[in-house]
Every structure is written in C-alpha cells, then in structure tokens.
Amino acid sequence: xxxxxxxxxxxxxxxxxxxxxxxxxxxxxxxxxxxxxxxxxxxxxxxxxxxxxxxxxxxxxxxxxxxxxxxxxxxxxxxxxxxxxxxxxxxxxxxxxxxxxxxxxxxxxxxxxxxxxxxxxxxxxxxxxxxxxxxxxxxxxxxxxxxxxxxxxxxxxxxxxxxxxxxxxxxxxxxxxxxxxxxxxxxxxxxxxxxxxxxxxxxxxxxxxxxxxxxxxxxxxxxxxxxxxxxxxxxxxxxxxxxxxxxxxxxxxxxxxxxxxxxxxxxxxxxxxxxxxxxxxxxxxxxxxxxxxxxxxxxxxxxxxxxxxxxxxxxxxxxxxxxxxxxxxxxxxxxxxxxxxxxxxxxxxxxxxxxxxxxxxxxxxxxxxxxxxx
Amino acid sequence: xxxxxxxxxxxxxxxxxxxxxxxxxxxxxxxxxxxxxxxxxxxxxxxxxxxxxxxxxxxxxxxxxxxxxxxxxxxxxxxxxxxxxxxxxxxxxxxxxxxxxxxxxxxxxxxxxxxxxxxxxxxxxxxxxxxxxxxxxxxxxxxxxxxxxxxxxxxxxxxxxxxxxxxxxxxxxxxxxxxxxxxxxxxxxxxxxxxxxxx
Numbered sequence: 001x002x003x004x005x006x007x008x009x010x011x012x013x014x015x016x017x018x019x020x021x022x023x024x025x026x027x028x029x030x031x032x033x034x035x036x037x038x039x040x041x042x043x044x045x046x047x048x049x050x051x052x053x054x055x056x057x058x059x060x061x062x063x064x065x066x067x068x069x070x071x072x073x074x075x076x077x078x079x080x081x082x083x084x085x086x087x088x089x090x091x092x093x094x095x096x097x098x099x100x101x102x103x104x105x106x107x108x109x110x111x112x113x114x115x116x117x118x119x120x121x122x123x124x125x126x127x128x129x130x131x132x133x134x135x136x137x138x139x140x141x142x143x144x145x146x147x148x149x150x151x152x153x154x155x156x157x158x159x160x161x162x163x164x165x166x167x168x169x170x171x172x173x174x175x176x177x178x179x180x181x182x183x184x185x186x187x188x189x190x191x192x193x194x195x196x197x198x199x200x201x202x203x204x205x206x207x208x209x210x211x212x213x214x215x216x217x218x219x220x221x222x223x224x225x226x227x228x229x230x231x232x233x234x235x236x237x238x239x240x241x242x243x244x245x246x247x248x249x250x251x252x253x254x255x256x257x258x259x260x261x262x263x264x265x266x267x268x269x270x271x272x273x274x275x276x277x278x279x280x281x282x283x284x285x286x287x288x289x290x291x292x293x294x295x296x297x298x299x300x301x302x303x304x305x306x307x308x309x310x311x312x313x314x315x316x317x318x319x320x321x322x323x324x325x326x327x328x329x330x331x332x333x334x335x336x337x338x339x340x341x342x343x344x345x346x347x348x349x350x351x352x353x354x355x356x357x358x359x360x361x362x363x364x365x366x367x368x369x370x371x372x373x374x
Numbered sequence: 375x376x377x378x379x380x381x382x383x384x385x386x387x388x389x390x391x392x393x394x395x396x397x398x399x400x401x402x403x404x405x406x407x408x409x410x411x412x413x414x415x416x417x418x419x420x421x422x423x424x425x426x427x428x429x430x431x432x433x434x435x436x437x438x439x440x441x442x443x444x445x446x447x448x449x450x451x452x453x454x455x456x457x458x459x460x461x462x463x464x465x466x467x468x469x470x471x472x473x474x475x476x477x478x479x480x481x482x483x484x485x486x487x488x489x490x491x492x493x494x495x496x497x498x499x500x501x502x503x504x505x506x507x508x509x510x511x512x513x514x515x516x517x518x519x520x521x522x523x524x525x526x527x528x529x530x531x532x533x534x535x536x537x538x539x540x541x542x543x544x545x546x547x548x549x550x551x552x553x554x555x556x557x558x559x560x561x562x563x564x565x566x567x568x569x570x571x572x573x
Contacts, residue, residue: 164425171425172470252402257425260395260403272400 080308082270082299083113083124085182086278087248087263088286091319094122094182095295097270097302097309098328100129109311110328117143119322121156121183126268127176127255135177139163156183156249157261164259177255180265184318185246248318270302270309277301288317292326296334303331376421377509377549378408379537380477381530382489382502384523386558387479388530389489390538390568391419392507392549407553412438413448414561415481418458421506422474422494430472434458451480455490455498462496475506481557505537512544513537527556531565538568 083096096113099106111129115136116122123139125132142162146154154162160181167177252260252267264282266274277298286294295315303310315326375396380389395406410418410431416438420431437457442448449457455478465472476492491497491504503517520533534554541549554565 168425168429254397254424257423257429258395258397259425259428260406262403265402275400 079126079176079178079268080306081113081126081268082266082274082302082306082309083126083180083268084264084266084271084274084278084295084298085124085180085250086265086282086291086295087250088282088291089284090286090288090291091184091317092182092248092250093291093295094124094180094316094318095299096124096314097299097331098312098314099303099308099310101308106311112314114314114316116316116323117159117181117183118147118153120153120186120318120320121159121181122316122318122323124180124182124267125177127178128174131175131177131255132179135163135167135179138166142166153186155185155245156181156251157185159183160251160253160259160261163253164257167253167255168257170255171257175255177253178267179253180267181249181251181253182316182318183249184320185249186320246320266298268302268306268309270299270306273302273305274298292317296329300331300334304335375507375547376408377505377507377541377552378419378421378475378477379505379510379513379534380419380479380489380491380501380503381517381521381525381533382479382487383525383527383530385487386527386530386556387481387487387489388527388534388554388556389417389419389477389479390534390552390554391421392509393551393553393567394549397424404550409553409555410435411562412454412478412480413442415557415559416449416451416454417479417555417557417562418454419477419479419506420474421476422472426472426474430461430474431476434461450482450485451478451488451490452482452485452500454478454480455488455492455500459492459496459498462492462494466496477504477506479557481559483559487557508547509541509545509549512540516540535568542569 080101081097081099083094085092085094094114098110098113100108100111107129113126113132114122114124117136117140121143123136125136139159139162143154143159146162163179163181167175250262250265252258252262252265264275264278266278278294281290281294281297292315296313299309299313303313310331312328312330314328317324317326376394377392378389379391380387382388389409391408393403393405393407394401395403408419408421408427410420412418412435418431418434420427434454434457438449438454458476458478462472462474471494473494475494478490478492479488481487489501489504491499491501491506493506502523503521505513505517516537517533520536525533531554538552550569552568554568556563556565
C-alpha cells in the first residue's frame with residue numbers, strides 16, 4: 001500500500017534486531033530497553049516473542065563472533081545527545097542538552113541528563129535512557145555504601161573504576177551507557193561535614209519570562225563569585241594539605257569498557273561540534289563566567305548542527321563546596337538572540353563601509369580640484 | 375588505529391606506543407599510556423578493543439605481582455609471556471574472549487632481553503622486532519632492512535624515528551605523539567616522547 005511504502009513499514013519490521021542477548025537472570029528473553037533506539041518506531045505495538053520467532057536463534061559461534069567483530073558501519077556516532085564536562089582552576093563544569101530522542105522522534109524535550117550523585121559529584125549520561133537511569137541509581141547506592149563504611153567519599157577516579165567494573169559483566173550485551181563523572185575530590189571528614197551544610201543544589205525552575213530568567217542566572221553567578229572569593233582561603237587550604245590529591249576531576253566511563261581521565265570530555269552525537277568550541281576556548285585559568293559561557297556556547301553550537309540534540313541546556317558547576325545548578329535555559333531564545341546580533345553586525349559593517357566610501361569620494365574630489373587649479 | 379612497536383638490542387629492548395585514545399572518530403585523549411608495568415623489568419603493551427585492553431592487562435599485572443608476593447621472586451619475561459598467552463587462550467573459546475594484541479618486553483638476568491609478540495588468537499612468538507596495528511604494514515619492511523642484532527641504543531632510537539617518519543608520511547590517521555621506553559639491566563627508563571616537541 002502507498003503509506004506502507006512511504007514509511008518503509010515492512011522493511012523496518014524486518015530490520016529489527018533479533019534477540020541475540022543471552023537469557024538474563026529471570027530466565028526469559030525479554031527485549032532490553034536499548035532496542036528502543038534501534039528498532040522501528042512501531043516496536044511498542046508488537047509483543048517481544050514475535051520478533052524472536054521471526055529470526056533464527058543465533059548459534060554459539062555467531063554470538064562469539066559478534067563479540068569479536070566491531071560495528072559494521074564505517075563509524076558509529078551513537079548516543080543522540082550532547083553532554084560535556086571540563087575542569088578548570090575553579091572547579092568543574094558539567095553541561096548537557098535536554099532532548100531524548102528515539103530514532104526520528106523526540107521522546108522528551110525536557111529530560112534531565114545530569115544527575116547529582118552526591119554533594120560533590122554529578123554524572124552526565126548518554127546512551128540508552130533506561131540503562132542510564134538504572135546505573136545511576138546503582139552507582140549512587142554503591143557510593144553511599146562506601147561512604148558509610150569508610151567514612152569518606154570515594155574519589156571520582158574510584159567511582160569511575162567501580163562503575164567500569166560493575167559494567168564489565170554486561171559487555172557484549174546491549175547495555176549502552178556512556179557516563180561522564182564530574183566532581184571534586186575532597187578532603188577528609190571535616191571538609192565533608194562543612195560541604196554538606198553548604199550544598200546548594202537549587203530546584204528546577206520552569207520557563208519564566210526571559211528577563212527574570214536572565215536576572216536569576218546573573219544573580220546566581222554573582223552569588224557564585226562572591227562565595228568563591230570568600231572561600232578562596234578554604235580552597236587553598238584544601239589544595240595545600242592534600243598535596244594534589246584533591247581537586248577537580250572529570251572521568252569518562254563507557255559500557256564497552258573504555259575509561260578515560262582527562263580535562264575536557266564530551267560525549268554524544270553532538271560531541272564533535274562541542275569539542276571544536278571547547279578546544280578553541282578552554283584555558284586552565286578561566287574565570288567562572290568564562291567557563292559557563294564556554295559550556296553554553298558549546299552546547300548551543302552542537303544543538304544547532306546536530307538533529308538529536310536540542311531544546312534546553314542544563315549547567316552544573318562543582319567546586320570544593322558542592323554543586324551549583326544554573327537555571328535551565330531554552331536555546332531557542334539564544335538562537336533568535338544570535339540572529340539579532342548578526343543583523344546588528346551586518347548593519348554596522350554596512351555603515352562603516354559607506355563611511356569609508358564617503359571619505360574616499362571626498363579625497364577624490366579634492367584631487368580633481370587641485371589638478372584643475374594647478 | 376593504534377600502533378605498537380618493539381626493537382630488541384643485544385642488552386636492551388626499546389618499545390614505543392602511540393598516545394591516542396579514540397572513540398569512533400573522535401580523539402578523546404592525546405596522552406594515553408598503553409604500557410603496563412608488570413614488574414621492575416617487564417612491560418606489557420596492550421591495544422585492542424576498548425574495555426578489554428585495560429581489563430586484561432590489569433588482570434595480568436596483578437597476577438604477576440601476586441606471584442612475587444607469594445613466592446618471593448619475580449616471574450621471568452618468558453614465564454610472564456607464557457602465562458599471558460595461556461590466559462588469552464583460555465578465554466578465547468569462552469563467551470567473553472579478550473580481543474587484544476600485545477607486546478611483552480622484558481629483561482632477564484639469565485637470558486638477557488626478550489621481546490614477545492602476542493595476538494588476539496593467543497599466538498606467541500619471540501621476535502627481534504615486532505609491531506601491531508595498521509602501522510605495522512608500513513614499518514615492518516623498514517625494520518627488516520635496517521635491523522641488526524648488534525644495534526646500539528642510539529641506532530635503535532634512530533630506527534624507531536625512521537619508522538615513525540614513515541607513519542607520518544603514509545599513514546592515513548594522525549598519530550601525533552608516541553611514548554618511548556627502554557628496558558635494560560637497570561630497569562625501565564622513560565625516554566623523550568616522539569616526535570620531539572610533541573605535547
């Protein structure tokens with residue numbers, strides 16, 4: 001039928017992946033949440049067994065080979081999102097867009113991809129939404145247990161190692177989690193106590209009028225700067241006593257086992273665009289305003305070019321005293337503001353050009369007169 | 375994508391690895407170290423599938439150190455190489471094989487320097503020079519031509535530089551810097567990162 005052909009209805013059914021994952025602990029084959037991403041948009045209409053009957057059961061050999069062989073496509077930029085995290089002299093910035101997509105559909109334009117784990121650690125997640133939510137909770141639980149048992153917070157690198165080890169048994173299955181852990185490695189119990197008092201994770205504020213939103217965010221930044229300048233002394237103490245073991249950290253953990261520590265990490269389909277902006281503007285000695293501006297710009301550019309990123313931008317700033325959340329900002333407004341700015345710039349350039357031409361004409365007339373008289 | 379190279383001299387082994395950690399088309403890190411220190415005089419260089427490399431290499435590393443703790447003396451490079459190969463082979467036909475390519479370089483008091491080549495199908499070969507990765511296609515013939523068993527250290531480093539020049543010239547991917555280490559009877563020595571001036 002015509003509509004069937006237009007949306008490739010039957011073709012997408014055939015393309016949906018077989019249930020190659022081995023039976024899980026429940027003893028039955030059930031579709032993992034990841035197939036949400038790769039299957040046809042109509043997957044929810046069909047019960048799971050139908051697909052597994054359609055395709056022959058994989059042999060042991062093919063499942064081994066599928067473990068050995070990499071992706072078939074030339075390169076696969078999966079994880080439809082843009083998240084980024086970077087460190088600088090005044091802490092860690094974590095930023096992400098808020099679009100959750102499923103193939104060609106935006107499932108949720110206001111999802112939250114940055115989750116606080118504890119007072120000094122947030123995790124940016126990308127990959128399969130359900131897997132990320134589950135693993136965030138598991139990681140939070142394990143971190144809290146560690147803190148209770150050992151009376152100190154686990155470091156960011158330790159948390160990354162823990163997450164990596166927990167994900168390792170699921171390698172080869174369809175678990176798809178790419179998490180960036182952004183946090184501040186703190187000092188001992190005294191610091192912990194002080195920082196839990198000062199934690200200021202503010203609540204989500206809805207889309208208010210642009211003016212008040214801007215004012216609120218400016219106030220937030222001023223508060224930040226003030227608080228940080230007051231607490232400079234404390235930070236210096238922290239850094240000097242620990243001998244370099246405390247400080248901002250950013251660490252990337254992927255479900256296929258990759259674990260990287262670095263200064264700038266960006267993940268997702270929009271990450272190449274974000275990297276371009278970040279590599280250009282990042283310096284260790286940035287101020288908080290510059291860092292926040294850079295992160296916003298990076299996410300904005302990525303959402304502009306990437307179809308799977310967009311809507312709003314979330315921003316967290318983590319220092320020795322905890323994490324601060326900036327109000328969620330709608331990038332549509334930013335886009336229109338930028339267009340206005342471009343128009344202004346073009347007008348100015350026009351004016352300058354006309355002025356220059358006017359000057360040249362005046363000079364030219366001067367010459368003619370002099371030639372006439374002389 | 376990734377590149378490892380090892381050159382054995384009369385009383386040393388020179389090894390180098392690239393410093394790029396990539397995820398699909400993005401270079402996520404430019405200063406990633408692919409060498410794992412198994413003991414005072416043994417290095418394991420490991421490339422391959424993303425999580426498998428670190429997981430397998432750390433497993434071997436901790437087991438070699440456990441041997442030392444239990445028995446009071448360290449494994450020789452030959453023993454460590456065979457132990458590694460055995461583990462690779464055991465996992466090969468399981469549900470979770472390790473897809474890694476390895477070079478193991480070490481110095482033994484009795485046997486002298488040794489360079490061992492291992493691949494993901496758990497083949498093991500002791501070789502005077504070896505390389506892994508796409509870059510190996512370009513550099514093995516250079517090593518064939520200029521290698522001699524009685525190379526001095528400077529000559530070995532020059533040979534290494536020749537190989538890396540060829541990579542820069544003909545390899546489609548950009549590998550901006552390489553970590554270089556040398557193992558001799560005094561242990562493992564870090565050498566200057568190549569190319570000179572690379573961050």
